[in-house]
Amino acid sequence: MSSDRAAAARSTVMHVRCPDRLPDETYRQVLEQLAGLSPVVQALPPSAALVELKGALRYHNADARHLGEILRVRTISRLGVDVRIGIGPSITVAATASAQVEAPGGVLAIDPDHAAAWLATLLVDPLRGVRHSGHDAHLAQLPAGTLLDLVRDPGNQVDPNAIHVQHQGVFLGWIAREIARPLALALDEEPAPRIYVQLTTDARSIAQQNGADQLHGRDAITLTVMIAPQ
Template identity: 60%
Template structure:
């Protein structure tokens, strides 16, 4: 099962979609920023229903619980499932392709619709007269390799025939924690902003320790009045949940921010989060 969520889905909602997938199968592979793969073999036996029914159950759950409609493609391989989910024109829907339907279903599709074929590869194939997946499957793999290159050519020739041995590899999104502070009014006092940032650092460190987590990186995002934003991300030399480590890195970010903000006209203050 290949699941596509709406574009620009907030990360917290995307995580909730992944949780809904995990209720159907223990083998879920996150494909950020908004897609995922699900292995259904064991789940079909466990739930006692067919794959299309599981796709419909998933849609009902994401709509009713999250207000998110997903597109679900189901097939005997990753390529077929991902191609199927990409052929659903509506905001959401389920398209299931059985093992015996793969050749007939893939054949009429334009080459660019085959999952894994990029625009340049599609153009190279069209220049050669290969405009649909059926023609791509019919020409010798050696010819496809000459057109697209060795490995890409082999993969394209195999996938046009429905051959894709890749397994679904369980992969979750890295756990994250965040804290936020919004000023009730425009704030121009640098000391007040720094004090708020340092308070957030302590709160974040306490949150990490309470969860038993350690940070590997920090992202500081400031949103100013007028809608502009400033963001910096730093990787920590080693994982840490201590406020001293986090505070030192925030201080450096704040000093950098102060240097970049010098020279801006009055009234440029705003709120940070």
């Protein structure tokens, strides 16, 4: 098997997620540690980065998970910073994997053969900003299983990865910030994977029994996101 075919059969995309509100200088130092593993590094300010590992796997004669663990040891010992690392065959898989690693840090590597099944269902908990959407009355009419749409909100001044959740063009709220970055990366990919979203919570029943105000709670509404890779 040629080296290119061998690389294609392995997960070679690494997504690194630093702690929130990391100082700019420390973030720059983390990027320097990444460059020590691979020359192909893309900064994703303010606190993340992508690394292509194809050449690094051959150079270091190590698998991707081992390189992730090496990176953690270096950032912890040299910078006092732990990182969350996702590794996969695509940006979508790697970024989604890093979001699933619990703080303060760890490595989650997804094998290419299992990527589609792993991405098939991802719970997002919860829907944010229902009160501020101004359309809780519309949400109150929707039962569990209702299909929703994701629309990028790149002009958002608070979070450049912000994503609107809509139903038939009606804005209902935002994807939770914790999961917005990997989904934003997925939506921005060319070609983008197919992403389906549906209500997990029966908003209609909650509203009928307790009133639409009960939909405003921080943990009141949950979604299910289903991702079909390219």
